Amino acid sequence: MSFKNLVIGCAVSIFALYALLLLSLLGFFEARGFTETLFSGRVLFSIRLSLIAATTSTILSVAIGLPAAYALSRYEFRGKQLIDTVLEMPMVLSPVSLGAVILIFFNTRPGEFIQSHVMTFVFEVSGIILAQFVTTAGIATRLIKTSLDEIPPRYEAVARSLGATPFNAFLTVTMPLARKGILAAAILSWAKAMGEFGATIMVAGSMAMKTETIPVAIFMRLAGADIGGAVVLITILLAFGMGVLSLVRFLGLPRHDQT
Amino acid sequence: MIKLNKLSIRALGFAADDISLTIRPGEVHALIGPSGAGKTLILETIAGLYRPHSGKILINDQDVTRHPPEQRAFAYVPQDTSLFPHLSVEENILYGLRVTHQEIHSDIKQHVRRLTERLNISNLLDRLPGKLSGGERQRVALARALAIRPRLLLLDEPTSALDPAIKEETCYFFKELHREFRFSALLVTHNFEEAFFLSDVFSILIDGRIRQTGKRKEILYHPRDVDVARFLGVSNLFKGSIIRIKDDKVILSWEETGETITAKRTFRDEWVTEGMDIYWGVRPEDVHIVKGEHKREGENLFYANLLAVYSGKNNYNLVTRLASTGTVVKIALRDTVLHRLKISAGDLLQIHLIPETIILLPSG
Numbered sequence: 001m002s003f004k005n006l007v008i009g010c011a012v013s014i015f016a017l018y019a020l021l022l023l024s025l026l027g028f029f030e031a032r033g034f035t036e037t038l039f040s041g042r043v044l045f046s047i048r049l050s051l052i053a054a055t056t057s058t059i060l061s062v063a064i065g066l067p068a069a070y071a072l073s074r075y076e077f078r079g080k081q082l083i084d085t086v087l088e089m090p091m092v093l094s095p096v097s098l099g100a101v102i103l104i105f106f107n108t109r110p111g112e113f114i115q116s117h118v119m120t121f122v123f124e125v126s127g128i129i130l131a132q133f134v135t136t137a138g139i140a141t142r143l144i145k146t147s148l149d150e151i152p153p154r155y156e157a158v159a160r161s162l163g164a165t166p167f168n169a170f171l172t173v174t175m176p177l178a179r180k181g182i183l184a185a186a187i188l189s190w191a192k193a194m195g196e197f198g199a200t201i202m203v204a205g206s207m208a209m210k211t212e213t214i215p216v217a218i219f220m221r222l223a224g225a226d227i228g229g230a231v232v233l234i235t236i237l238l239a240f241g242m243g244v245l246s247l248v249r250f251l252g253l254p255r256h257d258q259t
Numbered sequence: 260m261i262k263l264n265k266l267s268i269r270a271l272g273f274a275a276d277d278i279s280l281t282i283r284p285g286e287v288h289a290l291i292g293p294s295g296a297g298k299t300l301i302l303e304t305i306a307g308l309y310r311p312h313s314g315k316i317l318i319n320d321q322d323v324t325r326h327p328p329e330q331r332a333f334a335y336v337p338q339d340t341s342l343f344p345h346l347s348v349e350e351n352i353l354y355g356l357r358v359t360h361q362e363i364h365s366d367i368k369q370h371v372r373r374l375t376e377r378l379n380i381s382n383l384l385d386r387l388p389g390k391l392s393g394g395e396r397q398r399v400a401l402a403r404a405l406a407i408r409p410r411l412l413l414l415d416e417p418t419s420a421l422d423p424a425i426k427e428e429t430c431y432f433f434k435e436l437h438r439e440f441r442f443s444a445l446l447v448t449h450n451f452e453e454a455f456f457l458s459d460v461f462s463i464l465i466d467g468r469i470r471q472t473g474k475r476k477e478i479l480y481h482p483r484d485v486d487v488a489r490f491l492g493v494s495n496l497f498k499g500s501i502i503r504i505k506d507d508k509v510i511l512s513w514e515e516t517g518e519t520i521t522a523k524r525t526f527r528d529e530w531v532t533e534g535m536d537i538y539w540g541v542r543p544e545d546v547h548i549v550k551g552e553h554k555r556e557g558e559n560l561f562y563a564n565l566l567a568v569y570s571g572k573n574n575y576n577l578v579t580r581l582a583s584t585g586t587v588v589k590i591a592l593r594d595t596v597l598h599r600l601k602i603s604a605g606d607l608l609q610i611h612l613i614p615e616t617i618i619l620l621p622s623g
Contacts, residue, residue: 154341160328161306161335162355162407172358176345 022238028231037232042208043217047236050213053125054193057132061140061193062186069144070170074153087138099131099202123205128213131199136189143188147181148174184248191244195237260284261411261443266314268304273297275467278314282411282460285441289454292464293490298447299338301464302413305445306335318410329359331411334404338416340396342388348399349384355407367406374402377436394425398432405442412444418453430456451491463487481527485538485620493540493618494589501535509619511539516584521558522617531619538620543576543591545616548600549609559612563588565604568597579608 001009037043071077072084090098105111106122114121121127151174159169175182197215204211206220214237221230266278275297282288292298304311307328316324323331334355342351352371356363375381378398388396397417404412417433418426430453437444437457448454454461455475462472463482471483482488485496498514509522509531522539524531531537549560563579570576575597577590588610592600602608 152341154337154339155343157303157306157308157328158335158337158341159343159354159358160308161331161333161413162403163329163332163359164355165327165329168358172354173343177343 025231025234028227029235030228033228034232034235037229038236042212043233043236045209046212046214046217046233049125049128049211050194050215053128053132053213054190054196057129057136057193058140058186058190060129060133061137061189062144062182065137065141065144065185066182069141069148070174072141073145073148074156087142090135090138095131095135095196095198095200096202097198098134099199102127102131102134102199102203122203123207123211125204125211127204128200128211131203132193132196135196135199136193139192140185140189143185144178144182147178147185150181151177180251183251187244187248191241194240260319261445262315262317262320263305264315264317266301266304266316267312268297268300268309269312270300270304270309273300273467275301275464277468278464280462280469280472282443282445284443286460287437287444287446287458288460288462289458290445290447290462290464290469291451291454292447292449294449296449296464297467298449298464299415302335302415302445302447305411306333306413307331332407332409333411333413334407334409335413336400336404336415336417338420340388340400342391342396342399342403344388346388347384348380348386348388348391351388351399352384352402352406354403359407370408371402371406373439374405374436377439378402378432392425393421394429397421397429401433401436405436405440408442410443412442414444414446416448416450416453417446417457419448419450426453433457463490465490477527480616480618481525482618482620485540488538488540488618488620493542495543495546496538496540496620497586498622499537499539501531501533501537503533504531508614511537511619513539515586516581518561518583519558520612520617521614522619523614524619528619530621536622538622540618540620541612541616542618543589544574545613546588546590547611547613548590548592548602549611550600559614559617561588561610561612563608563610565602565606565608567604579610582607 068083072080093101103122106115119126121130155173155177156164156166156169159173160166164172195215196213197219200211200213201216201219206212206216208220212220214233218230218233218237221227221233261282263278263280266275268275268278278301280288280290290298290301300309303309305316307323307326307330311324314324315322318331328335342348343354346354350357352375353363356367356371361367372381375384378401380395380398380402383391383395383399388399391399401417418429421429434457446454446458460472460474461478462469463478464470465486470487471478473481478487479491482491482493488496499511499520500514502510502512502519504510504524507524509524509528511520511522512518513520520539522528562582564582566578566580568575568577571591574591574593577592577597579588579590580586581588590610
């Protein structure tokens with residue numbers, strides 16, 4: 001077998017694996033049951049909650065990730081390497097562990113103070129947003145930094161010599177040039193937040209019509225042996241995920257394998 | 260007037276010390292140094308992008324060393340032009356005016372229109388930089404920098420990335436523009452042709468220090484030391500010692516050959532005293548070949564065997580060895596001169612070192 005055929009074979013086998021898994025859903029798919037489940041109040045609530053939480057956590061991730069990524073990309077400062085490494089934490093720590101860490105934090109004095117005086121997170125929608133934010137902020141920052149690294153700092157140097165302040169140079173030169181990368185980071189963070197389960201269930205629990213996001217709802221359906229219902233929710237999640245990735249492709253944005 | 264006063268720079272692994280120079284209003288000053296000598300770093304420090312280790316940058320005696328770039332009005336044109344790729348040519352040119360919220364009144368409009376006309380880019384205003392040629396990009400970058408009427412234009416190797424024909428055209432555009440707008444500029448380059456074409460005053464940067472500043476003739480014919488002379492293309496460099504000084508003549512012995520050389524003494528050679536060990540040199544283009552039969556006699560005349568002839572762009576490079584000692588003397592000849600002389604490798608030539616072109620250099 002030639003090298004070319006071998007590597008193409010590997011690519012095809014990965015595709016076959018995913019296709020096989022997806023095809024297995026068809027065995028439990030019922031068209032009538034699908035619409036009934038989809039338009040049930042509980043599922044619609046889960047969809048709405050997932051959309052709101054994922055969008056809010058993405059906005060927060062990009063709002064903080066963008067300046068953070070800029071600092072890491074452009075400036076030298078003490079602790080930069082440490083911050084850069086910590087950004088990988090959500091990738092090396094499983095979501096359940098991340099959720100557990102958040103829960104443990106809220107059992108410490110500062111955590112309890114925040115819970116009682118600032119905002120309640122545990123078993124609340126805000127907890128879902130926090131869990132998703134913690135999961136996606138590092139990834140969003142890393143993706144945006146990669147995009148900013150590709151823009152020569154000399155553009156800003158020229159802009160400043162022409163009279164632009166550092167913020168103005170960032171706003172008028174660097175940000176427009178990095179817009180595709182920033183948008184890609186936002187979309188991929190959003191997709192990750194939509195599918196987030198481990199940290200969410202640890203922090204916010206699985207209360208129907210309160211903290212039940214789509215992934216949590218899938219888990220609950222399976223726990224109740226409602227495979228048909230789980231398939232409907234998986235299809236919805238899959239549709240959102242593939243829809244977003246198609247959008248990334250359509251807009252010509254860099255995908256995460258390129259960033 | 261812009262002054263750099265004993266600027267010392269330590270950044271990005273480069274070190275430059277004692278950088279002092281003055282740029283008078285309307286003057287183009289070239290900082291010439293070998294590639295990788297940290298010239299861009301010096302330029303970016305002057306622009307305010309790096310903080311100098313010590314020293315001062317003065318604008319009309321006002322210290323701006325700690326001012327951020329946007330408060331200096333030193334418009335920077337990098338080697339790659341760094342035109343903003345997402346903005347059209349017109350938006351690039353107006354960038355500095357817009358970002359500083361300057362009202363684009365008729366006077367500014369006229370200034371920008373004159374710039375674009377003189378630089379022949381009026382027809383490119385709607386294009387994106389990616390659609391421009393190298394020469395067009397350079398002209399747009401110049402227009403963008405000059406649109407803000409900078410106190411100083413900072414140019415980094417402005418033509419080194421261009422094709423020869425475009426390079427010359429861009430140089431002419433620059434000269435015309437300078438004649439009309441009389442801006443002050445500091446140009447860093449390793450390219451002598453570019454520097455001598457565009458600039459009025461020259462500073463030679465070697466090993467992170469300015470070794471000499473002066474006008475063209477002074478730099479070319481009175482280099483301050485051996486390093487500067489070598490850098491400026493004085494490839495015939497020899498050891499010698501001063502035998503005697505009489506009126507405007509310096510008689511010296513050529514250590515390698517034992518021959519006597521006569522050099523013309525100028526007011527810049529006052530440091531020379533009898534008995535002193537020195538270096539002396541002559542440019543390859545200043546070595547003359549005596550035409551016809553070898554029968555002339557007199558000072559600075561030597562016989563030499565022609566070893567090889569190498570072709571250059573505008574001239575030929577000849578390698579000769581003195582018949583007496585085998586000392587190598589390089590000669591540069593224009594194409595037409597070489598063809599007229601009808602000489603080829605293996606010929607015995609008589610060469611003449613003209614006293615006025617002999618450069619005296621301190622040995623230490």
